[in-house]
Amino acid sequence: MAQPNPPALPHPPLTGGKLVIGTIAVSLAVFMNVLDSSIANVALPTISGDLGVAADQGTWVITSFAVSNAISVPLTGWLTDRIGQFRLFLASIVLFVLSSWMCGLAPTLPFLLAARVLQGAVAGPMIPLSQTLLLASYPRERASVALSLWSMTLLVAPVAGPILGGWISDNISWPWIFYVNIPVGIIAAIATWVIFRERDSQIRKLPVDSVGLGLLVVWVGSLQIMLDKGKDLDWFSSTTIIVLALTSLIAFAFFVIWELTAEHPVVDLSLFARRNFMGGTVAVSIGYGLYFGNLVLLPLWLQTDLGYTATNAGLVLAPVGIFAVLLSPVTGRILPRTDPRFIATASFLVFALCFWMRSRFTTGVDTYSLVLPGLIQGIGTAGFFIPLLSITLSGLHGNKIPAASGLSNFVRITCGGIGTSVFTTAWDHRTILHHAQLTESANVYNPVFNQAVQQMGALGMTQQQAYGAVNQSISQQAAQLGVNDLFYASAGIFVLLIALIWVTKPERAGAGAPDAAASAAH
Template sequence: MSFIYNKRLRGWRFVLFNLCLGLGHAVVLFNAGAYIAMLPRVAGGLSIPASFATWTQTDYMISLALGFPTGAWLARQQGEYRPFVWAFTVFALASAACAYCTSLYGFLAARIVLGFAGGVTLPLGQTMILKEYPDRRKSIGIGVWSLFTLTPFTFGPPIGGWIADNLGWRWLFLFNIPVALAIGGIVGALLSRRGAKTVFSHFDWIGFSLLTLALGSFQTLLNQGNDWDWTNSGYLQGVAFTCLAAFLYWTVWELGIRRPFLDIGLFAHRNFTIGVLMLSIGFLFFQGLLSLLIIQLQLAMGYSSFLAGLVFLPMAIFAKPVASIFHEIVKRCDARPLASFNLLGFAGVYFWLSRFDDPSSFAELFWPKLIEGICLGSFFAPLTVLMLHGLPPARQARAVEIAGLMRIAAGAVGISLQATVLYRRAPFHMTRLAETVTPFDPGFDQATATLTGAGVPETAAIVPFAKIAKQQAAIHGVNDAFWIAGCVFTAMALLVWFAKPTREPQRFSWRRRALELLAREV
């Protein structure tokens, strides 16, 4: 057992500590949120197709997810701040490798290490910041943490786009290096005399390895399915078999040992299962649609990286204020109606976005994104309360580990799934356009005559129509993805009512009321 130094930080040290932990949390998530806007430029910088560049985002998030429960185990073994400092040191080194790698696979390996180191810091930072607040003010610490959680998904895309347009995408990783080293150094200096009560337990290497194999092979299947034609590829069939076998063996192993990597026995609790599924599926569509839209705005509609990221800035207006309010509201209300109303709000926004048809109209994206910011701010609190309701305090920390891993991994899966939706639906809409817009259409003849009259050769006059058709097919494919998301969120808004209420309504009793009045008179 280590020496325990319980005195909390005060004054400027407390403020600096909060800023460092919040900034560290934001930096890790910025490398997911801001990086999305850079993907087309990363593809160009590495001379790879855009679909290959997506691997560097999804694999980062998978490793980020695996690092989350690993960080929680390290906290139990060594305390929080030492692994936190070492993880940010590795984060800085991996950032340097990302900044200077010129090949896809070297860059991909560096991104995986970067994600795992960042994932380790997430539970450590959250635990450390809550320990510095007294019990009556821990809600303030949670509010500070959630404030920095939302920042990368609201300010991240426009900042990442600006960096890509004006400085170059590699500067994101160059900025990581001094920031990560400063955060690790300052936190280490502030807590250098701080010990921790540690509990020794063996790390479940087999469970961790099997889960890594299952998630890695599943993500590989999704990443490369479109390129290798899914079931017609023997390579992908082998990957699918490996994924299924690893997952089944991992499930049996985790249920049979005393200290598993993840406590999957928690899925026997109805509220936990419903809550964690809602969080994961919701984040799957949110992250996947964010990536799909921001990439297609650049590739199909001609937006710059900065302008494409700027589309998501309206979410920042209400996301953080609503999040701070909902942390208090959820303490006084049943979480089910709050969660259901939130999911219906997401469904309405996505049905609205599925009607997008004018690439040059910023207003068609501004107003739905503004409302989506309200939904994002009210998304996490009610579902987290619903998920943890009824669990003993000793198992709540393990529940948060599973939820964190599943939510982050679902974001990676969502990026690949939405790319598959576009891959399937865009050619369908291209075919429909080819069937309806033909040389026998009067509008087609008139437009062609206008172009040829302006001096454009007749053979070249077809090219603008082909570009417009390709753009419209991409827009309709993105709209289909939003429509599917709206249907799924509507179904989730109904499913959430199968959970047990988090607060029982107080029943009015005439007998009790009469006894109270009689007692007052006496």
């Protein structure tokens, strides 16, 4: 049986220009990665048209990336043990650039999907390892600063993606959605090589958990395809969705049992036995699911019911990044002197306030009222990832960091996908319900309805046209009430999540995540 080598001494923190360049390299890689998860969404009609396929086939451009990415993220710790942090991170960047180039050159949909599968797979370890490399580069008393810099790119990229993707599609051509990664990736790869090549982690030659890996691929792949295709196939009225759900559930049950008993598991599920990891991961994942679900719902509502273009809808959401970028470094500075649970609690209360403000929207909402909650949300966003990541990694040492970061990010990304599916489906259902309720009052026995029809008749409309106009108004109002329901529910869930934050017991400043920083370079 293969045995791990004796532990290596940790690398000293970076200083001066090396620290700046290393931080930029890691941040560019994360930005490129997260940007690519959303930049193609608005270009799907253009891509489908150019490749001569139906719109529903074009959605596999998103699904293929999401499935392979979701599978590879929790493998980060396992791959790190066998390849090393630096080698794995550099290989991820280089292969990401190569697959982006292949995506742009794709002459057919199958070729594009193959390139997207490769792109998603190699992108998986990038985000968890970026956390690990940053924590190992900073002195442990400045670990919170490292996390704040990391979180800024993670928060800004999903907002920038649709805006940049829409602009490129409208003004250049869709392949440049992928080509834009090439110069960014080359810079990140060169900087990573220069700064981190002498700071690799220890490699351990351990047996391959082929059964665990196979079960992971089956249950995660089935779950991700179910989430991406559920709405199109009308969920559990579809045999395909039922088969996918059962396959995922059964494979997941076997996966958990196998991984908890395997000597060298592909995913270290024992991390969930730690109070801080469990509480921090669940809180950040559900919170991110709400955040990401609303991030998808808002532009969809703006475009379908308020007549906004894709670019203008993206610009309405852009202000959320202003305070997030400005205040994240401040959060990083005060975190070592403050209980992270207080900061996370304040963040969740700000999120709840913003969603409550959005639940008061009407069909006549103006741009100022749309932008204000997002602007305020940026304040909460600045205190969202940093303290919760600090709590999640609190008390972990050495080679546990990549595994913990990979597993935590996997749960977060999965919840983001679930949030997207739940919000879009729930909006449809709530809209149908409200439409039925409003239609009950739209009849000849209602004097308000009769008056409205008469007024439209006085404007020259026929009775049929008047009824159509009333139905259109009811549909818009029903969609508004449906989206307001989801905003209101999001506010309530954020308040309830505060209890999860206080289940944790993070170590005081100077321990926890900072200790992780000191030992992550092993």
